[in-house]
Amino acid sequence: MNTPVPRLVGRFLSPYVRRVAVTMNIYGMQFERLILSAIGDEKEREKTNPVGRVPALILNEDETLIDSAAILDHLDELAGPKSALIPKSGPRRRKTLYQLAIATGAIDRAMAANAERRRDNVDEERLERLLRQSANGFAALEMELANNDYFGEPKPGQADVTIVIGKSFLEHIFPGTLLPDKLPNIFGLSDRLELLEAFSNAGID
Ligand SMILES: N[C@@H](CCC(=O)N[C@@H](CS)C(=O)NCC(=O)O)C(=O)O
Numbered sequence: 587m588n589t590p591v592p593r594l595v596g597r598f599l600s601p602y603v604r605r606v607a608v609t610m611n612i613y614g615m616q617f618e619r620l621i622l623s624a625i626g627d628e629k630e631r632e633k634t635n636p637v638g639r640v641p642a643l644i645l646n647e648d649e650t651l652i653d654s655a656a657i658l659d660h661l662d663e664l665a666g667p668k669s670a671l672i673p674k675s676g677p678r679r680r681k682t683l684y685q686l687a688i689a690t691g692a693i694d695r696a697m698a699a700n701a702e703r704r705r706d707n708v709d710e711e712r713l714e715r716l717l718r719q720s721a722n723g724f725a726a727l728e729m730e731l732a733n734n735d736y737f738g739e740p741k742p743g744q745a746d747v748t749i750v751i752g753k754s755f756l757e758h759i760f761p762g763t764l765l766p767d768k769l770p771n772i773f774g775l776s777d778r779l780e781l782l783e784a785f786s787n788a789g790i791d
Contacts, residue, residue: 590645590646591618592615592616592618592645593620593643593644594607594642595619595641595643596620596622596624596640597622597623597624597640599790600641601748601751601752602693604751605654605748606643607788608747608784608785608788610661612671613669615664641654643657655690658671658672671738671743671744672686672743672744673743682737685727689745689749689752690752691723692720692721692752693755695716695719696717696755696759699713699720702716717760717763720763724749724756727749728768728771731772735775746775746779747779749775750772750779750780750785751785753773754776754790
């Protein structure tokens, strides 16, 4: 019996959906898409994830994975320890998880800021704080890259994928918040990685 091609739910505007897509591209894994918006399409999203968030990865009619970290964990297992973008154990794994926590934290702050600015009575102080904390996250990551070409040295790993996607997302929704002269290493990394097919075939949509 043929194994069905997994279906990735969500738009690539979502950095969480996009990091799953880029990771599958890097691993050479096929997927189909079910393009649902994270803003409209609520009822449709709830069919694959009871709390209505994307991404979801529909593996077959019996199994659907939700939350990008859980999906990546499955993909890493399929890819095997030699190819996996997150080290299997030890200090390098802890370091990667630390960098990913900052990156996803910075993305979540930007998303909360985006929701705040859509409210009728915008709390300007909260909006400013959320954007500052998001930018702080990228500033901290910039220092981590001071002596290396990649976070996953010697080659790009999941921290590189998520940080570059997070940076592109923030530039897309809050242009001018991150500045190349403040984050030269991250902008340089982004310029290099966004050119790769794995990224450009899953561009923000
Ligand atoms: N921790 C989750 C976060 C997912 C998430 O925040 N998804 C957003 C889009 S980027 C979403 O579905 N938002 C719609 C909503 O919250 O109603 C993951 O890594 O998958």
